[in-house]
Each structure stands twice: as C-alpha cells, then as structure tokens.
Amino acid sequence: MKNPWTLLIVDDSSADRAIYKRYLSQDPHQSYIVVEASYGQEGLDICKELDVDAILLDLLLPDMSGLQVLGFVQQHYPQIAVVMLTAHGDEQVAVRAMKAGAQDYLVKDQLKKDTLQHTTRNVIHQAQLQHQLRKNQEQQLLISRLAFQIRQSLELEETLNTAVTEVRYLLECDRALIYQFSKDMSGTIIAESTAKDVGSVLHQTVTDTYFQTHGAEEYCQGRKMIVADIYTAGLDPCHVDLLEQFNVKASLVIPILTGGDRHTPFTLWGLLVAHQCSSERHWRADEIQVMDALSIHLSIAIRHAELLAQTQAALDQEKALTAFKSQIIATVSHEYNSPLAVIQLAVETLKEHYHSLNEATREQLMDVIEKKTKHLSTLVNDMLLANQAELSQLKLKPTAIDLKEFLSKLIEEHELMGSDRHTLSLNVRGEIEGFVGDFGLLKQLFGNLLSNAIKYSPEGGHVRILLRGDATHLTCQIKDEGIGIPQEDQKRLFQPFSRASNVRSIAGTGLGLHIVKVSTELHGGTIHLESQEGKGTCFSVSLPKHLNATGA
Numbered sequence: 001m002k003n004p005w006t007l008l009i010v011d012d013s014s015a016d017r018a019i020y021k022r023y024l025s026q027d028p029h030q031s032y033i034v035v036e037a038s039y040g041q042e043g044l045d046i047c048k049e050l051d052v053d054a055i056l057l058d059l060l061l062p063d064m065s066g067l068q069v070l071g072f073v074q075q076h077y078p079q080i081a082v083v084m085l086t087a088h089g090d091e092q093v094a095v096r097a098m099k100a101g102a103q104d105y106l107v108k109d110q111l112k113k114d115t116l117q118h119t120t121r122n123v124i125h126q127a128q129l130q131h132q133l134r135k136n137q138e139q140q141l142l143i144s145r146l147a148f149q150i151r152q153s154l155e156l157e158e159t160l161n162t163a164v165t166e167v168r169y170l171l172e173c174d175r176a177l178i179y180q181f182s183k184d185m186s187g188t189i190i191a192e193s194t195a196k197d198v199g200s201v202l203h204q205t206v207t208d209t210y211f212q213t214h215g216a217e218e219y220c221q222g223r224k225m226i227v228a229d230i231y232t233a234g235l236d237p238c239h240v241d242l243l244e245q246f247n248v249k250a251s252l253v254i255p256i257l258t259g260g261d262r263h264t265p266f267t268l269w270g271l272l273v274a275h276q277c278s279s280e281r282h283w284r285a286d287e288i289q290v291m292d293a294l295s296i297h298l299s300i301a302i303r304h305a306e307l308l309a310q311t312q313a314a315l316d317q318e319k320a321l322t323a324f325k326s327q328i329i330a331t332v333s334h335e336y337n338s339p340l341a342v343i344q345l346a347v348e349t350l351k352e353h354y355h356s357l358n359e360a361t362r363e364q365l366m367d368v369i370e371k372k373t374k375h376l377s378t379l380v381n382d383m384l385l386a387n388q389a390e391l392s393q394l395k396l397k398p399t400a401i402d403l404k405e406f407l408s409k410l411i412e413e414h415e416l417m418g419s420d421r422h423t424l425s426l427n428v429r430g431e432i433e434g435f436v437g438d439f440g441l442l443k444q445l446f447g448n449l450l451s452n453a454i455k456y457s458p459e460g461g462h463v464r465i466l467l468r469g470d471a472t473h474l475t476c477q478i479k480d481e482g483i484g485i486p487q488e489d490q491k492r493l494f495q496p497f498s499r500a501s502n503v504r505s506i507a508g509t510g511l512g513l514h515i516v517k518v519s520t521e522l523h524g525g526t527i528h529l530e531s532q533e534g535k536g537t538c539f540s541v542s543l544p545k546h547l548n549a550t551g552a
C-alpha cells in the first residue's frame with residue numbers, strides 16, 4: 001500500500017486550507033503529501049502533473065464551480081477520490097456532487113479533525129478498491145477476449161500483435177513485445193507495441209538486438225524481472241540460464257512455454273515482455289498474474305498454429321501425391337496401349353497362321369512379344385519404384401559390390417538387348433574397391449543412364465563409361481554423342497514425368513532420371529549433368545564408398 005498519499009486541497013480560502021492541512025498532518029494512521037490550489041484550473045493542472053490520490057474540493061471557487069472541477073476529474077482521472085467541501089445548508093448540492101461521482105462530502109463549518117482524517121482515509125481506500133476492481137475486470141476481459149480470438153483466428157501473427165497491444169494498454173507500460181527464440185537460442189522480436197511518446201526515444205536507443213545492447217540495460221536499470229521457480233521447473237538448463245540473463249535487462253518478463261504434454265517436454269518458445277522505461281515501476285502481483293495467464297493463452301495459440309501448419313503440410317503432400325498418381329494413370333494408359341497392341345497382334349498372328357509361318361518369322365514374332373513384355377514390366381517397376389520414392393518408402397539393402405564387374409555385366413546385358421548398333425566402352429581408374437550399396441537401386445540408377453545414352457544417340461554412336469575411385473568415393477561418368485538436352489530443359493528433367501523438348505518420336509515416360517536421382521541421394525551421393533544440344537550428354541554420379549547413417 002502506498003504511503004504517503006498525495007492529497008490535493010482545492011479551496012480559495014488559505015485559512016481553511018491551513019486547517020485541513022494541520023488536521024491531516026496529525027492523522028496517526030496515515031501520512032500525506034499535501035498540495036494546495038486556490039483555483040479550479042490550478043487544481044486540474046496539478047492532477048495532470050502529479051499522481052494525486054484524493055482531492056478535498058471546495059464547492060465554490062473563483063474561476064469555476066466545484067461541480068465543474070469534479071466533472072473534469074471524473075472524466076480524466078477516475079482513480080482520484082473526491083471529497084466535496086460544502087457550506088451549511090448546501091446539502092442538496094452535496095447530493096448532486098455524490099451523484100456526479102464524489103466519494104463523500106463534508107460540511108465545512110462543522111468539520112472536526114477526526115471526521116476529516118477518517119473520511120479522507122476512507123474515500124482513498126474506497127477509490128483504490130474501485131480502481132483495482134475495474135482493473136481486474138479489464139484484465140479478465142482482456143484474457144477472455146484473447147482466448148476468444150485464439151479460438152476464432154488461425155492467424156498467429158494477428159493474435160500476437162493483439163496480445164502486445166492489449167498488454168501495453170492494460171499495464172499502461174511503455175512497450176510490450178513478444179520475443180521468439182530460434183533453435184540456436186538467439187532470437188527476434190516478432191510482435192511489438194510501443195507508446196508513441198516514448199517510441200522515438202526507444203527506437204533511437206533500442207533496436208531489435210535490444211537485449212544484447214548496453215543501452216537497453218541502462219534504460220531498464222533497476223527494474224526487475226520476475227521469474228518464479230514454477231516457470232523454470234522442467235526446463236532445459238540452458239533455457240534457465242537464458243532466462244536468468246534476461247533478469248537484469250528487462251522489466252517484466254514472462255516465459256512462453258510450449259510442449260509439456262505426455263510426448264514433449266516443456267520448451268522455452270519465447271518471452272512476453274513489458275517494459276517501463278520512462279519511470280521506475282514495481283509490478284504488482286495481479287499484473288504478473290495477468291501476464292502469466294496471457295502467456296498460457298499464447299502457448300495455446302502457438303500450438304494451434306503449429307498444428308495448422310502440420311495439417312497444411314500433410315494436405316500439400318497429399319495433393320502432390322494425388323497429382324502424381326493421376327499422372328501415373330495417364331502415363332500407364334498412354335504407354336501401355338501401343339506395346340499391348342503389338343503383343344496382341346503378334347499373338348493373334350501366331351495363333352491363326354502358326355503352321356503357314358516359317359521358323360524365322362515365328363521367332364521374330366516371339367522376340368517382339370518378349371521385348372514388349374519386358375518393356376511393360378520395366379514400366380511397371382519404374383512406376384512402383386517412383387511411387388515408393390514419393391511415399392518415402394524406399395529403403396536401402398546394402399551389400400558389398402564390385403562396381404567394375406557390375407558395370408561390365410550391365411553393358412553386356414544392354415549389348416544383348418540389341419544395342420550392338422552402338423559401341424559401349426568401360427574405362428576404370430583408381431581405387432574402386434570397398435564399395436557398399438544397394439544392388440537393385442544401383443541397377444536402376446546405371447541401367448537408366450545407360451539406356452538413355454543409347455536411346456538418345458544415333459546408330460553407331462559411342463557411349464563411354466568411365467569409373468574413377470579414390471579413398472572415399474566412386475565417380476561414374478556416362479558420356480554419349482547423342483541428341484543432347486536443351487539448356488532450358490536440363491533443370492527439371494529429374495522431376496517425375498519430365499521430358500526434354502527435343503525427344504521427337506523417341507518413346508519414354510520421363511521417370512528414369514527421377515529414379516536415378518532418388519537412388520543416388522539414398523546412397524548419399526550427388527549427380528551432375530552436362531549436355532549440349534546436338535553434341536552429346538554426360539551424367540556424372542558420385543557415390544560415397546560407405547553408406548552413412550541416413551543412407552543405411
């Protein structure tokens with residue numbers, strides 16, 4: 001409780017003022033700082049300057065009536081208690097004054113010391129209780145408003161901005177802000193409300209790195225942060241250290257904690273801060289309580305926003321997946337029809353004319369069926385693999401692989417498949433031993449690159465495969481002298497179903513390079529493309545010899 005109280009006597013009689021002053025100075029229960037005014041306007045000017053607790057107000061003043069002064073005080077300083085001083089027989093006016101908001105009235109010529117002391121103490125108590133009650137109601141209203149807004153709004157930014165504006169208004173402080181920590185425990189101010197009259201001073205001296213500067217310390221010197229033990233219970237020790245650092249630097253700082261449910265421990269998300277930089281301020285328990293309640297509501301708003309972001313991300317992924325699946329269906333129906341038609345025709349011919357066909361034609365037809373069936377099977381496998389990659393379901397099954405032998409076999413297979421119209425060569429240099437990888441995925445990876453090099457090269461073209469090894473990595477280059485890839489198409493070719501603009505009638509689904517990229521990345525490697533339209537293409541794949549923790 002404040003002691004001494006500041007009492008203003010507004011009365012044009014200096015003799016009367018002296019009596020009141022003497023009586024009050026003899027109050028054994030309360031001391032006063034007494035300020036005097038003989039005019040109404042003078043009294044109002046004092047109210048503006050000083051933190052006045054009560055006014056003894058004469059009904060008749062030289063420049064205005066006591067009722068006029070009362071009206072003005074009620075309007076601008078509702079927390080000040082007013083006792084009207086009336087003359088004998090003025091009771092009717094006194095009643096009007098009470099109705100207009102005066103706390104009490106005293107009849108001047110019957111005034112006794114005890115009565116004045118008692119009445120003054122009483123009205124100040126009453127006014128303070130009323131003021132406190134009003135504040136509490138406002139605080140409750142603010143908390144309910146914010147809670148309502150949190151339920152209504154999905155916009156975290158909006159909620160945080162409302163919170164700081166309301167806090168500054170309610171606590172009547174210079175500045176309210178919300179500070180958010182990043183993962184490395186540095187942070188930024190993400191919402192702020194500053195009083196206009198101190199704003200310019202603050203902004204000159206206090207920047208966003210406010211907490212780190214000495215200027216801030218000087219500004220808020222002597223004001224204490226209140227961090228009760230309950231806030232720090234269960235927090236990571238580094239968060240507690242951090243909170244302690246703020247202790248000397250800010251006014252009233254309440255941690256905003258998130259988590260704390262069955263699955264996640266409490267985490268220090270940020271701080272709700274109120275500054276009083278223009279004058280000394282002692283924070284009351286109810287003010288701390290209201291900030292505390294707000295910080296809990298803010299934690300809820302933050303949780304809402306996080307959940308919303310997660311749902312949004314899941315929805316986006318779902319959408320991408322649906323689009324991917326539609327593309328698969330479109331491609332399957334397109335790419336399946338023509339080989340199926342060829343197979344069907346070959347089978348029908350064999351069935352109907354088997355005996356009239358010579359041996360060579362029969363074999364030719366069976367070759368066609370085999371080739372097209374293999375093609376369809378590759379297509380299905382590619383789709384399944386791409387789908388698994390999209391769902392992040394691909395897992396590596398690592399085994400030791402001799403990559404030289406692996407590539408030689410792959411080349412042989414391609415030569416057997418009728419690629420004898422191209423020259424395929426393998427050149428190996430350096431330390432290629434000790435490689436570990438997933439056999440199936442590597443087959444997809446190098447099989448696709450090799451088949452592309454053949455497919456997009458003219459007959460008689462040379463495809464060179466160069467394998468280089470050092471202590472930690474293997475690099476394989478697949479170089480052709482084919483149609484090349486236009487510069488503007490090169491970036492997007494690793495996306496599923498992407499094909500370059502110069503493929504003309506060469507068949508393909510645009511899935512191969514996507515599978516190549518996914519397989520390379522799953523091995524912890526990188527892929528690089530160099531190509532010039534009309535001249536040729538070179539893909540370089542670099543793979544670590546040993547899979548790291550994420551790849552395994």
Ligand code: ATP
Binds near residue numbers: 484485537
């Ligand atoms: P598939 O899924 O049957 O392999 P595709 O060969 O069209 O079909 P990708 O292997 O993903 O699909 O290649 C994507 C595109 O990149 C090709 O359509 C082609 O335009 C271009 N491309 C890839 N490799 C080469 C290359 N060596 N030379 C020229 N263009 C290439």
Ligand code: MG
Binds near residue numbers: 513
């Ligand atoms: Mg391909």
